[in-house]
Amino acid sequence: MLKTISPARRHWFGIAAATVNALAFARINMLVLVLAAMPAAAELYKYKNEDGVTVLDSHVPARYVKDGYTILSLDGRVLEVVERALNEGEIRARDLARAADAIRDREGRERQLADQRLLQIYGTPEDVLRARDTKLVSVRGFIAASETNLQRLQLQKQTMAVELADLERRGGQVAAEHIEYMRDLALRIRQSEREINEKRRELIQLGETYAVDLQRVRELLENAPRS
Numbered sequence: 581m582l583k584t585i586s587p588a589r590r591h592w593f594g595i596a597a598a599t600v601n602a603l604a605f606a607r608i609n610m611l612v613l614v615l616a617a618m619p620a621a622a623e624l625y626k627y628k629n630e631d632g633v634t635v636l637d638s639h640v641p642a643r644y645v646k647d648g649y650t651i652l653s654l655d656g657r658v659l660e661v662v663e664r665a666l667n668e669g670e671i672r673a674r675d676l677a678r679a680a681d682a683i684r685d686r687e688g689r690e691r692q693l694a695d696q697r698l699l700q701i702y703g704t705p706e707d708v709l710r711a712r713d714t715k716l717v718s719v720r721g722f723i724a725a726s727e728t729n730l731q732r733l734q735l736q737k738q739t740m741a742v743e744l745a746d747l748e749r750r751g752g753q754v755a756a757e758h759i760e761y762m763r764d765l766a767l768r769i770r771q772s773e774r775e776i777n778e779k780r781r782e783l784i785q786l787g788e789t790y791a792v793d794l795q796r797v798r799e800l801l802e803n804a805p806r807s
Contacts, residue, residue, distance in 0.1 A: 623659065624652040695800055702797050712790035716783065723779045730772040737765040 625640045627649035640649045648664035666674060702708045740762055744754050 624654065626650040626652060695796070698793060698796060699800060702793070704801070705794055705798050708790060708794040708797055712786065712794075715786055715790075719779050719783055719786065723776055723783075726772055726776045726779070730769065730776065733765055733769045733772060737762065737769065740765065 624636055624638065626634060626636050627640050627644045628647065629635050629644065636652075645662075646665040649662050650658060651660040651662070653659055702711070740758070744758055744762070747754060
């Protein structure tokens with residue numbers, strides 16, 4: 581038989597009954613009775629029922645599991661907190677947040693690798709400027725040579741057109757190979773113009789790319805640990 585109060589000493593587990601108010605006394609006795617009714621239980625479960633009342637029991641009814649609960653030891657220590665189940669909207673939001681975190685992590689790793697490669701190529705900002713200038717000189721040289729070749733092709737086409745027009749005025753017949761030659765010149769001129777335009781765009785892109793690299797190298801070197 582479990583006793584909560586000693587009639588002789590008027591103590592409740594060593595506490596003077598006079599110092600325990602009636603409400604607290606009743607609640608404590610209820611807890612003791614619950615513990616006494618569950619001698620084989622190793623844990624207690626705390627949850628809220630549909631009325632929002634906190635319940636302490638030896639198990640959690642299935643209908644309350646989704647709302648979450650707390651597992652306690654018999655002496656009242658919290659062993660585990662089981663969170664409530666997420667609804668569909670919360671699950672979608674959680675999955676989106678996880679996906680966004682994964683993207684940020686991947687981008688961070690890629691940025692770190694890119695920074696490592698950048699510092700392997702360029703030890704100082706001046707290295708970036710030298711590489712940029714070397715590349716720009718090369719591309720500009722290609723453009724200059726291509727423009728010279730383009731002018732030569734255009735002059736050949738213009739000269740041939742004048743000669744063929746003069747031949748027709750004199751009543752001569754334009755040969756098939758002359759027509760084919762003019763077509764070939766036209767194709768080569770268009771090809772040369774495309775290459776020049778592509779290289780001009782490349783000049784702009786190179787300037788932008790090296791500007792980004794230059795800025796990043798400066799940032800990395802400025803933020804590098806001082807030895």
